[in-house]
Amino acid sequence: MKNIILMALGLAILASPACKGDSSDEGTPGSAVTQMQQNKYSVTTSGCVEGNCTDGTGTMIQPNGNKYTGQFKNGKPNGSGTAYWSISGDTYNGTWKDDMMHGIGTYTFGPRSQWSGDTYTGGWYADKMHGTGTYTFGPKSQFAGDKYVGGYKNGKKSGTGTYFWTDGNKYVGGWMDDCMHGRGVFSRKDGTVLKGTWRFDEYTGK
Numbered sequence: 101m102k103n104i105i106l107m108a109l110g111l112a113i114l115a116s117p118a119c120k121g122d123s124s125d126e127g128t129p130g131s132a133v134t135q136m137q138q139n140k141y142s143v144t145t146s147g148c149v150e151g152n153c154t155d156g157t158g159t160m161i162q163p164n165g166n167k168y169t170g171q172f173k174n175g176k177p178n179g180s181g182t183a184y185w186s187i188s189g190d191t192y193n194g195t196w197k198d199d200m201m202h203g204i205g206t207y208t209f210g211p212r213s214q215w216s217g218d219t220y221t222g223g224w225y226a227d228k229m230h231g232t233g234t235y236t237f238g239p240k241s242q243f244a245g246d247k248y249v250g251g252y253k254n255g256k257k258s259g260t261g262t263y264f265w266t267d268g269n270k271y272v273g274g275w276m277d278d279c280m281h282g283r284g285v286f287s288r289k290d291g292t293v294l295k296g297t298w299r300f301d302e303y304t305g306k
Contacts, residue, residue, distance in 0.1 A: 170196070188213040200227045209238070216240050228255035250275065273298070 151158025152172065159169040170181015177183070177196040184191050189212045194205015201207070206221040217240050222233020229235075229252040237243040250261015257275040264270050273284020280298040287293050296306040 185210070189216075194224065197226075200224075202226060223252065225254075228252075230254060276300075 147162075148154075148158050148160050153160045154175050155173055157171050159167070161167045165186030167184040167186070168177055168181055170177060171179030173179065176199040178198060179196060180194070181196055182191065182193045189210020190208065191210065192201055192205055192207045194201060195203030197203065201224040203224060204222065205224055206219060209215040209218045215238070217238020218236065219238070220229060220233055220235045222229065223231020225231070231252060232250065233252055234247065234249045237246045239245075245266035247264045248257060248261060249264075250257065251259025253259065256278040258277065259275060260273065261275050262270065262272045263280075268289030270287045271280055271284055272287075273280065274282020276282065277300075279300040281300055282298065283296070284298050285293060285295050286303075294303065297304050
């Protein structure tokens, strides 16, 4: 049994639509806020129950029930693997680098999580959503069914992306720090369209 740390604790996760400029002229709930979910279990010893958890493929289980199955290098998750957090029931399936979610993967919030049912699939960099990805709000969320598809930077929506509301409204355009920011097009469910510039979720005009 080799003592190793399961994975890095910091994890930036999308929680609910909100922004400094929260609601635009369109009465939309704004963009989603990035919050930090930290799986702080203060457990630093774990056991390799199967395979090679140093340089190879194996399964490691911590005393608190956290579990990782996948590839290892230098005693850390590296390559492809799946993690399970016992307290929340959250799972991550994808690629890792030096104990951190890095590359492409899917994070699903478990039944005991504050954001139960929400999912994110896409790029990761050092445990943060980064690159291109899709975040979908689960059935228990107050934003159930809403979806964002587009760019992320350091855990926040940035670049170009599209937010879909379940009522049929849609925004396509620029984002910065989780806010609609820059040039964009807001399409209402009634067919009307508003084009122009947004600043932190507020429409500033053409």
